[in-house]
Amino acid sequence: MDLRSTLLVIGGSACSFKLLNTIIRSLPTPEPARQKAWRWRNISTSLAHSSLTGAWAVLCFYLEPKMVEDLISSHSIVSNSLVAVSSGYFIHDCLDLILNQSFKRSWEVLLHHSVVLSCFSLAVTSRRYLGFAVVSLLVEINSVFLHIRQLLLLSGKRNRPGTEITTPRPSVTYRMTSWLNLGTFLVFRVFTLGWMSRWLADHSDRITPRYFLLMGTAGLGLLSIMNTGLLYRLIRADILSNAHNTSRDH
Incomplete structure (x- = not known):
């Protein structure tokens, strides 16, 4: 693909995801999520992206x-x-x-997207390090379960019916999603980012221009910090809180 074709694909993709977001607006929204309808649409669109690109990355290899x-x-x-x-x-x-969202609430995601876009733009314009970019998109396999978890929370399907008033108990669907999310987090986020960091260190002498190495190192470092914080929040919400609720019953 030449640069013009690549830019057309990028523009077409942005418009397509905007169209998908608009279509989701016209679809039924679970009653508990109606007060956060924009977030429901945003996460549903993100789920579509993760499902597509996660499978696509595996197909590439x-x-x-x-x-x-x-x-x-x-x-x-x-x-x-x-x-x-x-x-x-x-x-x-x-x-x-x-x-649609205040900077105070979206700055972390915007920072993540800015880092990824900076690295991806270098890859598609130079046609170098595309394999490295595809490896990074394996992370989207975990994002599938992360987004499903968020949709379950928004739709009020975290707890078993009838347990909200007494001691909240996670539903079977939420519990399975939670464990799949944590499992794929370790494999496709922690392991993948760790492998990418090691690859950069082992091949640093081959990476030119040198600012490619600088951007890659800074980007991976930042994403690793953000993922550490995310993992902590997930463990606190889905493991520690459940353990606390169980201990209260004994």
Whole structure:
């Protein structure tokens, strides 16, 4: 793909996710989520992106296994298109957040998107490090369960019916989603980001221009800090709080 085609894919992707967001507006929204209808639409759109790009990233390595061995120069139209489509989503989501949510509540997500977009833009314009960008999109496999968890919370389906007044008990669906979320978090966020950091360190002498290495190192460092905070919040909400509720019954 040349640069013009790549830019067209990015623009088309941003418009497509905006269209999807608009379609979701016309679909039925669970009653508990109606007071937060914008957030419901935003997370539903994010779930669509995660489902698409997570599966697409796996497909890229399946179709181009040599890309695993050469994350710098090896690429294909499939991997280039994936990074371009994902960039379009992040542009859409940035605009959606800026227009509908206060900066105080959205700054962390905007910072994440800015870091990712900066790295992805270098990859698609230079056609280098596309394999590395595809590896980073394996994180979206975990995001699928993270977003499903958020939708369950918004729709009021966290607890078993009838336990809200006494001692709240997580529903089977929420409990399964929670454990899948934590499990894939460790595999596709902690392990993947750790592997990427080690890869950067091992191949630092091959990464040119040098500001690519600087951006990659700074980006991974920032994302690792943000993911550590996210993991702590998930453990506190889904494990420690449940343990506390169980201890109260004995």
